[in-house]
Amino acid sequence: MKNFTVKGFLNQFISVQAGKKVVDDAKTGEIRDKRVSIQERIGNGIKNFDLKKTIDVFLNGRPHEERRLGDLYIGNTGLYKHREWRGFKDTMYYFNMIWLYNYGHMVMDIFKGDEPLAFFKGVWRYRWMGQTYLSVMHWFDRGLEGLRGEALKASAWHYRAMVSETIRQFMRMFAADKKLHLGMENEYWKKTIAHDETVSGNIFYPWRDVLDDVPLQMIPYFVSCHVNNKTVLNYIDAMQSIGLPADPCPMCQAESGLFVEDDYPDYSPVMVTSNEACDGSVATSIITDWFLDRPLFAMPQPMRFDDPLVQKHCQEEIEECWKFIEKEMGVPFDFEQYKKYAESFNKLTEFEHEKWDVAANTPYYPINGVAQALYRIYYSQDGDREIWHETDAHVKKILDKCVKNKIETFPKTRHRAIAWSCAPLYYSNWCTWAYNCWGINTIINMDSLMFDQMLRTDTYEHALEDLATFNELAPMRSMAVGGHEHIFQLWDYMERFNCDMVIMYDQLQCKGMQGIKGMFEDEFRKRNIHAIWVPHALPDKRTVSRREIRSIINDYMTTVMQEEPLDPTLLDFDDSESW
Numbered sequence: 360m361k362n363f364t365v366k367g368f369l370n371q372f373i374s375v376q377a378g379k380k381v382v383d384d385a386k387t388g389e390i391r392d393k394r395v396s397i398q399e400r401i402g403n404g405i406k407n408f409d410l411k412k413t414i415d416v417f418l419n420g421r422p423h424e425e426r427r428l429g430d431l432y433i434g435n436t437g438l439y440k441h442r443e444w445r446g447f448k449d450t451m452y453y454f455n456m457i458w459l460y461n462y463g464h465m466v467m468d469i470f471k472g473d474e475p476l477a478f479f480k481g482v483w484r485y486r487w488m489g490q491t492y493l494s495v496m497h498w499f500d501r502g503l504e505g506l507r508g509e510a511l512k513a514s515a516w517h518y519r520a521m522v523s524e525t526i527r528q529f530m531r532m533f534a535a536d537k538k539l540h541l542g543m544e545n546e547y548w549k550k551t552i553a554h555d556e557t558v559s560g561n562i563f564y565p566w567r568d569v570l571d572d573v574p575l576q577m578i579p580y581f582v583s584c585h586v587n588n589k590t591v592l593n594y595i596d597a598m599q600s601i602g603l604p605a606d607p608c609p610m611c612q613a614e615s616g617l618f619v620e621d622d623y624p625d626y627s628p629v630m631v632t633s634n635e636a637c638d639g640s641v642a643t644s645i646i647t648d649w650f651l652d653r654p655l656f657a658m659p660q661p662m663r664f665d666d667p668l669v670q671k672h673c674q675e676e677i678e679e680c681w682k683f684i685e686k687e688m689g690v691p692f693d694f695e696q697y698k699k700y701a702e703s704f705n706k707l708t709e710f711e712h713e714k715w716d717v718a719a720n721t722p723y724y725p726i727n728g729v730a731q732a733l734y735r736i737y738y739s740q741d742g743d744r745e746i747w748h749e750t751d752a753h754v755k756k757i758l759d760k761c762v763k764n765k766i767e768t769f770p771k772t773r774h775r776a777i778a779w780s781c782a783p784l785y786y787s788n789w790c791t792w793a794y795n796c797w798g799i800n801t802i803i804n805m806d807s808l809m810f811d812q813m814l815r816t817d818t819y820e821h822a823l824e825d826l827a828t829f830n831e832l833a834p835m836r837s838m839a840v841g842g843h844e845h846i847f848q849l850w851d852y853m854e855r856f857n858c859d860m861v862i863m864y865d866q867l868q869c870k871g872m873q874g875i876k877g878m879f880e881d882e883f884r885k886r887n888i889h890a891i892w893v894p895h896a897l898p899d900k901r902t903v904s905r906r907e908i909r910s911i912i913n914d915y916m917t918t919v920m921q922e923e924p925l926d927p928t929l930l931d932f933d934d935s936e937s938w
Contacts, residue, residue: 420446420507423771428505428795429928437934439500449507457499457515461522465495468523472530473547481533486593486622487579488529491586494938495522498586501788502729505795510768513757514730520750521582521737527746529578531571535626544628552684553627555644556581556614558658559810559830560742562631562680564700565693567743574741575630575647576614579623581784584613584898585733587938588785591898594620608868609899610784611643618650629687630655631680633833656683660831673827698816701826704743705813710751711735714758718802719856723761725768726754728778728790728801739810740833771925773798774889775857779805779849780864780872783895786905793862796909796929797916802856805849805864809833846875850886861890866897891915905934 420426420443431439444450469478482489499518506514533539535547552563556574563572583590594616595609601619603612617623630651632644648655658680661669681692714731718724738747761768776799783789793799812829815821849861863879866872883890891912896902913930916922924930 416444416446418447420444420449423505423795423925426505426795426926427928428926429930429932432932432934435933435936437501437932437937438497442500443505445507445511449511452511453503453515456512457503457519458496461496461499461519464519465492465522465526468526469530472526473534474530477533477536477539478530480539481529481536481624484539485579485624486620487583487590490590491583494587497938502727502733502791504788504791506727506791508768509725509757509761509766510727513725513754514727516750516753516757517726517730517734520746521734523746524737524741524744525578525582527744528573531573532578532624532626536624538625548626549628550688551627552629552631552688554631555633555647556740557833558631558633559740559833561701561704561814561826561829562658562677563684564697564742565681566684566688566690566696567700568693568696569690570688572742573626575623576617577741579617580610580613580898584784585787588898588900589938591616592901594622595899606868608866609897609902613898614643615646618646623650625651628653629684631683632657634659654683654687656680660833670824670827670831673831674823677823677827677830694819694822697822700743701814701816701822703748707738707743707747707751708811708813710755714754715803715856717758717762721762722767722769722772723758723765724802725757725761725766727769727794728804729787732778732782732790732801732804732807733787735804735807736809769794769800771798772800773922774800774860776801776860776862777803777805777849777853777856777858778862778864781866781869781897782806782864783893783900783903783905783908784898785900786895786908789893789905789908792909792929793912796924796926797912797922798925799860799862799912799916801862802858803852808852846872847878847882850882853888859889861888863890863892865892865894867894867902868896889920905937906931 426443428443431441431443433440442450442453445453469475472478482492499515502518503511503514531547531551535545535551537544537548550570552566552570552572553575554563554572556577558574560572560574563570566572580591580594591613594613596616597619598612598616599605603615630647630653632647632655634644634657644655644657656679658676661673684690685692714724714726718726718731734750738744741747760766771794774797776793778790778801782804790801793801809832810829812825812832814825814829852858853861861883865876879890882888893908893911894903895908909929909931913924916924
């Protein structure tokens with residue numbers, strides 16, 4: 360304090376605010392500035408002020424190359440300091456029709472549920488519920504980052520539908536859950552069918568007007584992992600803690616861990632399981648049977664289903680499942696109900712084909728890769744529900760507008776990519792990042808192409824034949840472990856969707872896809888195809904982090920493709936603590 364002077368302190372304070380390099384003379388308190396003064400900087404700012412550009416940014420947002428989306432993140436989290444200004448119209452749309460609209464409807468959907476007060480019990484009782492419900496809008500933020508115009512609207516409607524159906528499912532679970540009702544069996548419990556998330560909802564159409572069917576793991580495992588990637592990690596650890604080695608599929612580990620942790624609702628007197636996608640699921644079924652201790656029907660799906668004799672066996676398995684439900688639930692099989700819902704579901708498939716046609720042949724497709732994939736997997740696995748038809752009606756209007764007016768929804772597309780094999784569930788929004796950073800537009804995903812089957816309803820025999828085939832074309836079944844001729848359909852789909860790049864998901868604990876990796880490498884070289892291998896461990900982000908995945912993409916794009924990023928701020932950032 361000996362050499363302190365008020366004048367010296369004030370000058371130094373002012374110079375620091377201006378970002379100057381300062382040299383302080385301790386004896387005189389004089390400061391020799393090496394950079395411009397505050398006044399000069401303000402003057403230069405006024406001089407360089409571009410009113411026209413400022414208005415344009417206010418109305419339309421910054422051009423893609425000037426967005427600097429990475430600067431919005433808080434360190435280590437991937438969360439926003441503040442949200443991106445997308446232009447006045449799109450920002451207001453996001454605030455009103457995505458944020459406010461969805462928060463409002465999330466509350467409305469709860470009160471439309473079978474027993475609204477059970478929601479609060481469920482949040483208190485189940486770990487996966489408390490960790491995901493309030494963070495849902497961050498899931499929207501990640502998946503819709505950087506989107507504008509019609510692409511923002513269409514993609515958001517898909518997210519909205521998934522949230523609505525998720526709420527319907529867990530509200531039914533909670534209304535019927537014995538654990539939330541002092542161990543007592545109520546009418547909801549007696550009229551709900553529980554099944555694996557990989558058993559298609561189409562199986563239960565004959566009872567849809569009388570009984571409800573809710574997949575047991577869809578909400579606690581599949582959806583929660585996308586919303587908050589930390590949620591399922593303790594289930595994996597719980598399963599390994601009782602002796603399971605770490606090398607089986609982490610999907611099966613997480614599903615089984617739900618039972619070890621007693622973190623599953625008891626909402627049905629029966630259970631229908633499957634061996635899909637692989638025989639690792641058989642172990643999951645054994646754990647399920649052990650913990651639930653109630654009538655259980657295991658409905659296997661063959662790994663090689665081209666043989667007509669195998670096809671006949673699958674039909675018989677479905678019929679046995681129907682007899683099981685009739686016996687245990689006390690409600691007769693109703694083919695007319697099956698026909699009604701199967702024909703309704705066919706309308707969803709018809710529109711899906713229309714969307715694929717636009718995606719394959721035009722630049723006017725308004726749905727980004729993550730929204731398209733998640734929505735398709737969810738509704739095709741869940742089966743016919745009214746929310747899917749409502750959503751398709753909204754999206755069709757947007758799709759027709761884009762085609763009619765020739766609106767290029769992803770104008771910075773450099774590469775049209777097809778994503779093959781099973782995706783990293785903890786980083787489903789990587790498609791959004793890849794487009795924003797590199798212009799890699801994921802046109803279609805492998806899982807989106809599953810269940811590509813129209814269901815005949817003219818006769819019982821035809822209906823059973825098509826339903827058997829439909830379930831053989833389940834997610835991950837045919838194109839992941841269904842034989843190399845199905846796995847190598849990739850080349851046909853690349854041509855169909857006019858793709859010039861493959862994002863090859865490399866699920867490190869999938870024995871089926873690991874066994875055929877060398878054959879893929881040979882084909883990529885032979886066909887001169889740009890393919891980026893993306894290693895991951897399905898729901899377990901600890902094996903390969905999201906940052907590592909981005910690094911792999913970055914290395915390929917800079918060294919092999921020799922391209923520059925559209926947004927350099929997205930090249931490297933730490934989101935290790937992000938949801």
